[in-house]
Amino acid sequence: MEVPWQEIYEELKMKLLLENWRSYLTEQQGKRLSVFDFDDTIAQTGNFADAYLAGTPEEEMTGPDSEKFIKRLNTEETELAKKTGTVGATGVVLDFRDFDKEVRSPVGENLNITSIIRDRLRDGSTQVMIMTARGPKSEELIQAYLNTLEYPIKTDNIIIKGVAGGNKGQWITSYLQANPAITAVEFYDDQDKNIRNVFDASNQLPNITFSIYKVVHGEIKALR
Numbered sequence: 001m002e003v004p005w006q007e008i009y010e011e012l013k014m015k016l017l018l019e020n021w022r023s024y025l026t027e028q029q030g031k032r033l034s035v036f037d038f039d040d041t042i043a044q045t046g047n048f049a050d051a052y053l054a055g056t057p058e059e060e061m062t063g064p065d066s067e068k069f070i071k072r073l074n075t076e077e078t079e080l081a082k083k084t085g086t087v088g089a090t091g092v093v094l095d096f097r098d099f100d101k102e103v104r105s106p107v108g109e110n111l112n113i114t115s116i117i118r119d120r121l122r123d124g125s126t127q128v129m130i131m132t133a134r135g136p137k138s139e140e141l142i143q144a145y146l147n148t149l150e151y152p153i154k155t156d157n158i159i160i161k162g163v164a165g166g167n168k169g170q171w172i173t174s175y176l177q178a179n180p181a182i183t184a185v186e187f188y189d190d191q192d193k194n195i196r197n198v199f200d201a202s203n204q205l206p207n208i209t210f211s212i213y214k215v216v217h218g219e220i221k222a223l224r
Contacts, residue, residue, distance in 0.1 A: 032120075
């Protein structure tokens with residue numbers, strides 16, 4: 001029986017090429033950092049904070065069922081309220097506790113973004129990071145949300161960071177300083193403040209290639 005040496009040779013050559021390619025991807029691990037906001041970027045979460053009549057004790061801040069409940073704030077109102085401490089009226093107290101404690105329902109997955117995340121996770125040269133303005137307590141909630149999607153996103157290789165309203169540009173800069181192998185960053189967010197901060201960071205890091213995107217109602221707009 002004739003041995004099919006040519007077929008064996010071709011098979012071995014293909015295996016060697018695949019092994020070399022895997023080695024190359026491993027060497028390139030972390031060359032790109034892909035950063036995604038959560039609220040109204042990965043998911044349409046809508047509301048974060050509740051407004052009550054001034055003087056409402058914490059135990060009576062139970063949401064719309066409370067007699068002293070005024071309204072549930074949307075994303076823009078929450079951002080303004082966190083800066084000013086009000087919602088444009090006197091005699092109001094704000095409750096931000098749920099911002100860190102829950103991912104409100106209904107929550108709509110932004111397929112434009114989650115498809116990019118899934119693609120980046122398949123790329124051995126990319127580190128995926130979810131950076132939220134929520135506090136650290138939200139990190140497990142976001143992880144649980146991703147794991148319960150119709151097509152779950154495994155979070156084993158995702159960094160989830162709650163910066164509690166901090167400057168996302170500064171956080172990214174610190175991460176890059178600790179990970180000098182990264183040469184490119186892509187950033188997706190719906191808030192102008194966060195986008196400005198990342199633009200500022202990019203101007204201070206000329207050796208890093210930044211791609212910055214604004215997410216508006218689920219659509220992605222390239223800014224850089």
